[in-house]
Amino acid sequence: MAKIYNDLRPVGIVYLFLILLGSCGPKIVYEHKTEVPDPWKYSDTLSFEYEISDVSKAYDLMLRVSHNKDFRYENLYIRATTTFPDMTVTSSPLSLELSKDGGEWEGNCSSKTCTAEIMLSQQAFFKTKGRYRLKLEQFSRQDSLPGVSSMTLLLTEATQKK
Numbered sequence: 353m354a355k356i357y358n359d360l361r362p363v364g365i366v367y368l369f370l371i372l373l374g375s376c377g378p379k380i381v382y383e384h385k386t387e388v389p390d391p392w393k394y395s396d397t398l399s400f401e402y403e404i405s406d407v408s409k410a411y412d413l414m415l416r417v418s419h420n421k422d423f424r425y426e427n428l429y430i431r432a433t434t435t436f437p438d439m440t441v442t443s444s445p446l447s448l449e450l451s452k453d454g455g456e457w458e459g460n461c462s463s464k465t466c467t468a469e470i471m472l473s474q475q476a477f478f479k480t481k482g483r484y485r486l487k488l489e490q491f492s493r494q495d496s497l498p499g500v501s502s503m504t505l506l507l508t509e510a511t512q513k514k
Contacts, residue, residue: 423499437482
């Protein structure tokens with residue numbers, strides 16, 4: 353019995369190390385993936401709702417955009433509308449850069465799709481506790497935009513900058 357325990361001890365240490373390593377990183381407050389209709393029309397709105405309960409912390413807000421490799425543009429124009437807990441609304445157009453200078457896609461690409469992680473806001477503080485709503489609308493020059501497959505909104509507690 354002691355021999356079996358001694359043989360398994362190094363394996364246990366490796367598993368413990370992997371568990372500790374996996375627990376490092378920013379704390380996820382909200383993560384939600386939404387499939388985008390193909391083609392994405394002006395009338396198709398993507399909505400995300402998240403709760404802020406601690407306004408003393410800074411947060412990072414990131415958008416993961418998945419698209420086909422044959423997407424015809426190097427960036428994606430969207431209109432982002434935020435509704436705050438007090439029902440105040442702000443809206444602004446955004447250009448999401450999907451390719452680098454020279455035409456290489458941002459992010460990770462497989463044989464057919466690419467996923468780019470785009471920071472929307474870094475080290476942001478929310479003024480009010482409560483429910484926030486983010487609405488994303490396609491805002492390009494054409495009504496039917498093919499090739500965008502999904503968007504994931506990710507809200508994490510920001511890590512301390514040193």
